[in-house]
Amino acid sequence: MPKQNKIIVCICSDDQERRRMIQRMAVKLRLAMTPSEANKHIRSTPAYHDLNELYFVLIDTINLGSCRN
Secondary structure, eight states: OOOOOOOOOOOOSSHHHHHHHHHHHHHHTTSOSSHHHHHHHEESOSTTSOTTTOSOOEESSOOGGGGOO
16 A cells, blocks of 8 residues: 655744744654754755655645645
8 A cells, every 4th residue: 555645734924933833743743852853854845855755754835836756
């Protein structure tokens, strides 16, 4: 059975507040223990990730049209 992709988004016009929302979400989903740990995993683009191989990706700003294979 192939892996199913799930997308969870945090929407906020303020970049810093959106990043804090992503940090809190990562902690809530147990992808990180603390917001500062989650911050280390947040990237600005998915370009350097093989999305088919990763368990999770945290990205602060994304154009979903750019993720198509």
